[in-house]
Amino acid sequence: MSGMTVGFVGLGAMGQGMAANLVKAGHTVRVWNRSPEPVAAMVARGALAADGLADVFAADAVVSMLANDTAVERLLLDPALLEAATAGTHVNMATVSVALAERAEALHAEYGIGYVAAPVLGRPPVAEAGELNILAAGSAESLAAVEPLFAAMGRRVWHFGERPGQANTAKISTNFLLACAIESMAEACSLAEANGVRPTDLIEMLSGTLFPGPVYSGYGSMVAERRYEPAGFKLPLGLKDVDLALSAGAAARVPLPFGSVLRDAFLDALAHGDGEKDWAAVAAVARRRAGLPE
Amino acid sequence: MSGMTVGFVGLGAMGQGMAANLVKAGHTVRVWNRSPEPVAAMVARGALAADGLADVFAADAVVSMLANDTAVERLLLDPALLEAATAGTHVNMATVSVALAERAEALHAEYGIGYVAAPVLGRPPVAEAGELNILAAGSAESLAAVEPLFAAMGRRVWHFGERPGQANTAKISTNFLLACAIESMAEACSLAEANGVRPTDLIEMLSGTLFPGPVYSGYGSMVAERRYEPAGFKLPLGLKDVDLALSAGAAARVPLPFGSVLRDAFLDALAHGDGEKDWAAVAAVARRRAGLPE
Amino acid sequence: MSGMTVGFVGLGAMGQGMAANLVKAGHTVRVWNRSPEPVAAMVARGALAADGLADVFAADAVVSMLANDTAVERLLLDPALLEAATAGTHVNMATVSVALAERAEALHAEYGIGYVAAPVLGRPPVAEAGELNILAAGSAESLAAVEPLFAAMGRRVWHFGERPGQANTAKISTNFLLACAIESMAEACSLAEANGVRPTDLIEMLSGTLFPGPVYSGYGSMVAERRYEPAGFKLPLGLKDVDLALSAGAAARVPLPFGSVLRDAFLDALAHGDGEKDWAAVAAVARRRAGLPE
């Protein structure tokens, strides 16, 4: 099979690894980024520098991996851009709100472009390795069109339905569960320590018994050892994700009491200057509540 | 090595499996239970029927596996019983409060008996298979004395320190994390469903990616499928465990906001008649809050 | 002193009473409203119909009383309108966000118009009687300019500072306290009833002892009698106010745990179809949590 021509927008740490894997798989990839440095880096890895966003959208498909709703709205939900586009499908792989997905779906439909939401699980090294888990939703036709791209970037695609917002909901729910796990361990470790149990002993036992897997051992260690730097995922991004869950909840009238506790805890952390730390630093809030030393 | 003589109190579903493994390992096990039927069952499996609690405490070591603090206090924290005892060590393997552990430790010390707290992780089939995870704390000497018993009952011993209450703290923290995981998934599944995502799809993806292991797949399925019966662990026991965490927290001045949400959710479930269901039925509360059909 | 010419935007139930009092006090009042009926009603009471918003802003001062942030942004934060305006001062008496107040203050300053925030306490009959409590903030000069208008509309002006947002903060904090009082009584009445105490007895005692005043007796009776209709203030508006508090809190990194509980409770109420009822209907959520009959 000959490769596709793919426009790629958003060369952050995640985007670079993803675009590189599209190149490796034999696709012709035209990349665009707000700042020029990552473009040069990608050109060195075999991509072409797009001549503006219109050039990105003059491809078989567009993949975007932007930071948040605001960036997507400002750059991509542009009627002029979409009207001129020849791309058949736009795959938005960023973690954005359900509301944005719904707006984007409608707007793309208006201009005859398929819109797929495909947020991913995995950090930059996983993106680089082409081993992302891809949570996808969109029409069967659009999904089929971008299946070769998914194959290049991910280890598995998880399907959630025909409406793009479903994939965003799944991603938001996953991040919500991550935040819940971190706060749970933060409270448990404070409880343990204040009652004379070493948090590291607790976490070692937990991840060796009921809670295997990367979340409880990885975040558990960070919480137990109070190791919040370097940040793998910064605290304000964690608050953003909790807010995405709360917003999706509010729109559908779903109270999320754990989500509310999380929001208050993240605000508390930010009020104490932990905005540059990993979101595991929400554990410092649990310690402070209990009067445990920082 | 020749076996020990072991007194065993408390032949519930867990206790029977545990006592049977002590018998199999070659120990002489004298069992006692409030109701007589399980005693007969254990005698059929090679144990001896103890002639009252005093007889249980006339052994090398005593293992107890009673339902809760009240049962332990009433039956075992009896000065007359302890004064007459010849047992060198008492291993309390039940999930009880930190406060009880502290009282028991002091009282046993008064009568020269070693006291070990060794609550376990695992359901009855795991106890029967001798594959329990044992969370243990007590003096080095006492722990060494009962090591052969642990070897017969468990797959691994996790050590938490020299004060028995440390093991109870670890167990209470573990159960707290279980309850948090259930509530987290309950909220996430309500959020997902109200936004058009099938909860079973969500749980399948989660347990196939970030959250492997028995908790997220097992309880996740129960939550996603609203399958709360038959109860593996009844809701009021779940509330008891949350209350143990809150009490241990209060004693050490550790606020547990997730714990507070859990307590309210379990009360809500009980107020709606779900006391005979599995504690996963707390998910029905999350659904009700969101107006989702039962 | 001869009267001022006043442009008035927003003739809802509150605005009509307020504008009428400006007319009575001898001011020349030019009114504008999105729908025409209230304009006719006000003309019958002595006001003049403005010929569009530009005409409203061709006055000594402008008073606006619109429904929410969106209406203010769309109608009044219009550079063309403000550029052409001859009004020296704009008094925004609506309950809007702190963020909007800050944007409005900056934009008005750009065009040399004083901006005063002056949200009010009181329902329509109080507005009609000219007995509102006015919470005001703005520059001393701007406040002095509109003092005669305040005198016509209110019983007292409470000053909060020179930055308009301060008055909005005070109003938002007040509404937050109202919502807290309602939820507090809702929980207390459920606790009382489930323990055999008539909620009406409880509320009668409370308002006759520690909690005099309109809030505990008025909302208390509604809660105790489960009388949520007719709505004096609809539930979605209550949620809007709680969200204003949470947003002002998030912007300044102030966690509000009671606010978070309120948000969840209001969402629960909306999920159960109580959107047309008074916000006192949040008490139905407290009853439902406890399994008390509707």
Place this chain on the structure above:
Amino acid sequence: MSGMTVGFVGLGAMGQGMAANLVKAGHTVRVWNRSPEPVAAMVARGALAADGLADVFAADAVVSMLANDTAVERLLLDPALLEAATAGTHVNMATVSVALAERAEALHAEYGIGYVAAPVLGRPPVAEAGELNILAAGSAESLAAVEPLFAAMGRRVWHFGERPGQANTAKISTNFLLACAIESMAEACSLAEANGVRPTDLIEMLSGTLFPGPVYSGYGSMVAERRYEPAGFKLPLGLKDVDLALSAGAAARVPLPFGSVLRDAFLDALAHGDGEKDWAAVAAVARRRAGLPE
């Protein structure tokens, strides 16, 4: 009408004022207290020193005003004492649990003694002035028997039913509302201050408008001025009262989300060493959460 003979147990700051008013009203009052000093003080004011608790219960009626459940259980729920008693009625005016009221009611009934629960609203100066609000429940006959005593001690009696526990429920609900009001103001003042509004300005406006009465002005000032000493009512007593509400809620399956937030906030305050301060010091927790200076 000639006076009654009254046994009085518990001469704390409240009890002294109450007993003195019984003396003033012409009753013969035999007082007992664990420590002797207050007895001497009351004798100087016209009371008689009782010769032990049996002597207290050899009266027409007994009034008790002890610190908590534990004191009542240890001193008064004594079968030997009640069996020998000639008193027709025992009025327990302390703030105790609903569960204790139920046990006490049953035990007194067994010995043919009427049991009335009559907790009060008011601080020591109010008790001294005979101006307490008395929340009463018990059989009509028992209430009638002690009516002259209420007349001497209180300004008004509020009736809640025939089961003593009803009055305790009403008192517990009232204290719960007080705690809610304090936390509400704590959050509102933090919100205000972080957004540039002086908390004292906010509280002055609130108590001059929607929230008149002693709670919002009194506690409001303490919160706004961060004046937590001297303590009128110490923080651990506040936590005790919140726990009474939560326990009464748990027994009747009534979740109290505000109560849960309160409990966590009081624990946080105690973890930070504020146990000797007034319960208004829970406001320091709200400030700390927001990173505001102590």
